Amino acid sequence: QLQQLSLLVEAAIRITELEQANRALRQGELPAAGTSTVAAQQYEIIGQSPALQRILQELDVVASSELPVLLLGETGVGKELFARQLHRRSGRADKPMIYVNCAALPESLAESELFGHSKGAFSGALSERAGRFDAADGGTLFLDEVGELPLSVQAKLLRVLQNGEIQRLGSDKLQRVNVRLVAATNRDLQQQVKQGEFRADLYHRLSVYPIPIPPLRERSEDLSLLAGHFLEQNRSRLGLRSLRLAPTAELALLGYNWPGNIRELEHVISRAAIKALSQGAQRSDIVILQPELLDLPQTIKAPLSPAPTILPAQGLKEAVNQYQQQLILQALEQHQQCWSKAARALQLDASNLHKLAQRLGLK
Structure with missing residues (x-):
């Protein structure tokens, strides 16, 4: 029950943070990157976690170079947003950034789409047509899901990277282009x-x-801010007076592994908001999303028996810190100071347990 109580208290704190974030979003008060708890709203990247801050700092440094960049990550982590951040922080920010979804390019048209074609290059090519590299000249070309490109197109892409030259389909002429290439893949x-x-x-x-x-x-650490962002998006889109998460719903979000990442979180909250309306909630109500509306495969349930009354002398955050310290120390003692076993017992990733222990002053 101590762990359950810790989670419930932490959820209460997070709910308060969500409401504050929602108010700030409605009033347009969220600051730009590095100035407060919500990072880079200007560039649509929301969060304050150390992992995110390291990536943003790295992007700022590499943006000033002309090096090709390869963004690696699972589906739904927002690779396109990071590519746009890179472009906007570069010296090419006043030039276009052209997005290409390589997975959506039919193999028969991929070469023409990327490099253009001359008149008569194939049946139906009634006029000369510029490609995506032409459109991105002077700016950035973002190749999403680059691992899906056909091998034949990969060879021509290599030439661009080596020589800065493209050759339109059906033409013998080489054309120089000045393009910064950013690619992404989940493969x-x-x-x-x-x-x-x-x-x-x-x-x-x-x-x-x-x-x-x-x-x-x-x-x-970014889950509450991201959830608050999507709650506000749906509140505005659906014309609701207020849209919030119940504490138990917040616990459900915290207890889920998110294989679909941020995109899945967005869809879960959007679906829950629509379900709430379909089940009778009024737009003039303060709509509270309960965990069953989230429809997650696994949830953390609140304790069946009443939690003991605790009256800490300090604030809620300090109390949560103390509970977390106690839980970590107990797990370490039970597992002979083995951090990996303690992490498994606490249902945490080992690296996240080390970070939490450092934040709590246990390391």
């Missing part, structure tokens, strides 16, 4: 290289500066 490109599905020389050109984007489960 293991090294494994694709071994399997012959991706060119090794292109991989080494694209991955001059790889940046792994952490999944949401490694950014647990």
Whole structure:
């Protein structure tokens, strides 16, 4: 019950933070990156976790270079937002950033879409047409899901990276372009290289500066801010007076692993808000989302028996810190000071347990 109580108290604190974030969003008061608890709202990247701050700092440094950047991460982590952040912090910010979803390009049209084609290059090519590289000239070209590109197109992409030249389909002429290339993938490109599905020389050109984007489960500190952002989005979109999470719903979010990452969180909250309305909530109500509306595969349930009354002399945050310290020390004692076993007992990632212990002054 001590762990359950700790989670409930922490949820109460997070609910307060959510309400504050919602008010700030409605009033347009959220600051830009690095100035307060919500980072980089200007660039649509929300969070304050150390993992996110490290990535933002790294992006700021590499943005000033002309190096190709490869963004690595699971589906739904927001790789496109990080690419846009990189572009906006670069010297090319006043030039276009062109987005290409490589997975959506039919193999027969991929070369024409990227590099353009001349008149008569194929049936239906009635006039000359510029490609995405032309559109991005002077700016940035973002190739999302680059691992999906056909091998034939990969060879031509390599030439652009090597020589800065493109050749339109059906033309013998080479054309110089000045483009910063940023690519992203959720695939293991090294494994694709071994399997012959991706060119090794292109991989080494694209991955001059790889940046792994952490999944949401490694950014647990950002969950409340992200949830608050999506709550406010849905409140505004649906015309609601107020949209909030019940403390038990907040616990459910905290207890879920988020395999679909931020995109899944967005969809879960959007679906729950619509369900609440379909089940009779009025737009003039203060709509409270209960855990059953979230429809998550696994949830953390509140204790069935009443929690003991505790009257801490300090504030709620200090009380939560004390409970967390006690839980960590108990787990370490039970597992002979083995941090990995203690992390499993506490249902935490080992790296997150070390970070939490450092924050609490236990290391």
